[in-house]
Amino acid sequence: MTDHTIDLKAAKPRNQWWDVWDQFRTHRGALIGMVIFAVIVLGTLLGPFFWDVDPKFINIRARELGPSLAHPLGTDQLGRDMLARVLAGGRITIAVGMTAMLLSLVLGTLVGVLAGYFRRLDGILMRLTDLFLALPLLPLLLLMVMLFREPLVLSFGPEGGIFILIVFAIGVTSWMHAARIVRGDVLALKEREFVLASRSIGTPARRMILRHILPNVMSPIMVSATLGVANAVITESALSFLGLGFPPDFPTWGRLLNDGLPYINLSPERVIWPALALSALVLSINYIGDGLRDALDPRIRGR
Amino acid sequence: MLTFTIRRLLLAIPTLLFISLVIFLLLELAPGDPLADMPMTIPPDVKEKIRLSLGLGRPMHVRYGLWLYNLFVTEPLHWWDAAFHTTYSEGMQRIISFQTRAPVFDTIAERIPQTLLVVGMGYLVGTLISLPIGIISAYRQYSWFDQFGTFVSMVGFSVPTFVTGVFLIIVFSVLMPTDSMFWLPSIYDTTHQVTDWASFVKQFKQMAMPVFVLALYQAAQVSRYMRASMLDNLSQDYVRTARAKGLSERVVLLKHVLRNSLIPVVTVIALGVPSVFTGAIITENVFKVNGLGQQLLLSIQGNDAPMVLTISFIFAILIVLFNLIADVLYGILDPRIRYD
Numbered sequence: 043m044t045d046h047t048i049d050l051k052a053a054k055p056r057n058q059w060w061d062v063w064d065q066f067r068t069h070r071g072a073l074i075g076m077v078i079f080a081v082i083v084l085g086t087l088l089g090p091f092f093w094d095v096d097p098k099f100i101n102i103r104a105r106e107l108g109p110s111l112a113h114p115l116g117t118d119q120l121g122r123d124m125l126a127r128v129l130a131g132g133r134i135t136i137a138v139g140m141t142a143m144l145l146s147l148v149l150g151t152l153v154g155v156l157a158g159y160f161r162r163l164d165g166i167l168m169r170l171t172d173l174f175l176a177l178p179l180l181p182l183l184l185l186m187v188m189l190f191r192e193p194l195v196l197s198f199g200p201e202g203g204i205f206i207l208i209v210f211a212i213g214v215t216s217w218m219h220a221a222r223i224v225r226g227d228v229l230a231l232k233e234r235e236f237v238l239a240s241r242s243i244g245t246p247a248r249r250m251i252l253r254h255i256l257p258n259v260m261s262p263i264m265v266s267a268t269l270g271v272a273n274a275v276i277t278e279s280a281l282s283f284l285g286l287g288f289p290p291d292f293p294t295w296g297r298l299l300n301d302g303l304p305y306i307n308l309s310p311e312r313v314i315w316p317a318l319a320l321s322a323l324v325l326s327i328n329y330i331g332d333g334l335r336d337a338l339d340p341r342i343r344g345r
Numbered sequence: 346m347l348t349f350t351i352r353r354l355l356l357a358i359p360t361l362l363f364i365s366l367v368i369f370l371l372l373e374l375a376p377g378d379p380l381a382d383m384p385m386t387i388p389p390d391v392k393e394k395i396r397l398s399l400g401l402g403r404p405m406h407v408r409y410g411l412w413l414y415n416l417f418v419t420e421p422l423h424w425w426d427a428a429f430h431t432t433y434s435e436g437m438q439r440i441i442s443f444q445t446r447a448p449v450f451d452t453i454a455e456r457i458p459q460t461l462l463v464v465g466m467g468y469l470v471g472t473l474i475s476l477p478i479g480i481i482s483a484y485r486q487y488s489w490f491d492q493f494g495t496f497v498s499m500v501g502f503s504v505p506t507f508v509t510g511v512f513l514i515i516v517f518s519v520l521m522p523t524d525s526m527f528w529l530p531s532i533y534d535t536t537h538q539v540t541d542w543a544s545f546v547k548q549f550k551q552m553a554m555p556v557f558v559l560a561l562y563q564a565a566q567v568s569r570y571m572r573a574s575m576l577d578n579l580s581q582d583y584v585r586t587a588r589a590k591g592l593s594e595r596v597v598l599l600k601h602v603l604r605n606s607l608i609p610v611v612t613v614i615a616l617g618v619p620s621v622f623t624g625a626i627i628t629e630n631v632f633k634v635n636g637l638g639q640q641l642l643l644s645i646q647g648n649d650a651p652m653v654l655t656i657s658f659i660f661a662i663l664i665v666l667f668n669l670i671a672d673v674l675y676g677i678l679d680p681r682i683r684y685d
Binding site: 071172173175176177178179180181182184185186188189272276279280283284296299303306307310313314317320321324325327328329332 | 360361363364367368371372499500502503504505507508511512514515519520619623624626627630641642645646653656657660661664665668
């Protein structure tokens with residue numbers, strides 16, 4: 043220990059997040075996952091600038107073509123370009139995943155912090171969480187999407203309505219794990235000295251939460267954020283795959299899979315590309331989550 | 346332990362009532378109409394009569410109460426009658442589906458065997474494969490087996506079942522020549538009966554893909570838990586003690602470490618059982634197995650409120666029940682856990 047005291051003086055003050063990044067870099071899977079994730083996100087965002095074919099353009103004469111220079115991934119049964127459709131689908135899939143994750147995270151953190159910090163709310167909020175955990179989620183999601191489709195489509199348009207519906211449905215049914223983890227951490231934090239010190243100088247609850255509690259529960263929140271994206275992407279694709287998600291005009295990867303399934307005998311590659319893209323996306327996110335969990339765990343970091 | 350179980354059982358009743366109420370209200374407040382698919386030529390007054398005959402004329406709370414009464418009184422009485430040839434339930438109205446006009450539980454009874462056979466088998470196979478994989482992975486941590494196993498479990502865990510299912514269909518049903526030995530049918534034939542060896546092979550072939558898909562998903566999840574739990578235990582002091590006593594590696598691993606590591610894994614396995622039914626919705630849809638999940642999907646699409654309500658409620662009962670079982674098992678298996 044005494045040998046290091048000199049080093050400590052010489053070392054520059056370092057942000058904690060640099061340590062996290064150093065640990066994250068040692069996880070090879072997480073790094074590869076991050077590269078793949080970046081490629082997919084940038085590809086779907088920038089792809090349309092390089093491949094400016096309209097994914098909705100119907101050309102009956104060019105239907106069910108194999109891969110060619112004009113259509114690198116072929117065309118579907120209405121002659122729509124598959125590459126453009128996969129790119130457009132990726133944008134919606136990722137947008138749904140991110141937004142639903144944000145919603146579920148906000149809900150989960152809110153419930154978790156309130157339950158952990160205010161003893162009076164703890165009982166009722168945790169009962170509520172348990173109730174939500176006991177719900178049969180997939181049937182409920184299917185039901186919500188099926189039943190509330192029409193009114194939302196009528197008031198927000200076919201794309202916006204379904205987007206709101208699916209994001210809301212996924213967000214409302216996936217906040218429970220984040221809430222439990224956050225509550226546990228808040229309960230432990232509340233007993234720490236710095237919170238006691240802060241309370242002794244009369245910090246109001248609102249500032250206590252925003253200043254002291256929330257920054258300290260950031261790590262579990264970040265990990266559940268990455269896993270939340272993966273979960274939301276899978277759920278949205280599952281709904282679309284069952285034909286209850288986005289309409290064919292606004293294809294997501296799950297919807298493209300569903301659309302290609304009847305033609306699987308003629309052109310299996312129509313299903314392969316969206317399936318590969320979806321798998322790569324979820325896999326890369328899960329690897330990032332894995333690496334992040336290791337990097338944010340102070341017991342592992344620095345070893 | 347017993348008081349804990351009883352308390353949890355009593356707590357489960359309001360939970361289940363709440364869940365059924367949520368599903369009921371969701372169905373009720375939604376703008377769907379069970380008569381939407383009827384032909385336009387039916388005159389309005391006839392339509393009104395059909396509506397009344399479906400029981401839709403009464404207020405909401407009466408219908409909810411009736412459904413509860415039917416589920417908890419009429420149906421058990423009916424099963425009692427069927428089993429012991431009594432006539433308690435004579436003249437009592439069972440829960441009737443809007444779509445088939447037949448008792449909901451008759452349809453469910455038709456559907457459950459396929460679900461249990463295909464999906465249950467997938468769950469069983471997956472769990473059985475995952476245990477040795479998890480054990481070896483942890484024992485030989487960072488070996489090529491562990492690296493490979495961890496990667497496969499990550500893939501199996503990340504790739505949703507409808508993607509693996511579709512990939513399998515492409516390989517084994519589309520690209521594989523039809524006369525090949527390895528060709529597998531992508532559509533499940535429920536009417537097929539096993540009578541001799543050839544028909545058994547056919548049954549095996551049509552079950553192979555859905556079972557593999559579910560087993561992969563299940564094995565991926567359980568083997569991760571198994572590996573983590575084994576690693577936790579392998580670094581504990583009692584393992585060193587056991588080795589120092591001169592016990593063989595086999596005994597140390599399979600008797601001392603495995604027993605302790607299985608405690609959390611068993612609860613994970615118990616918690617996953619309800620997903621046999623709920624998760625089956627997707628897999629059954631991919632392989633066209635006409636099980637419970639597929640029926641639920643059909644009923645949702647057809648606005649068949651009694652069927653949707655009943656099937657979802659059965660799922661909810663299973664989830665609550667297996668949560669309870671997992672907690673009780675944990676208490677029984679691990680003497681460190683005390684509930685009272």
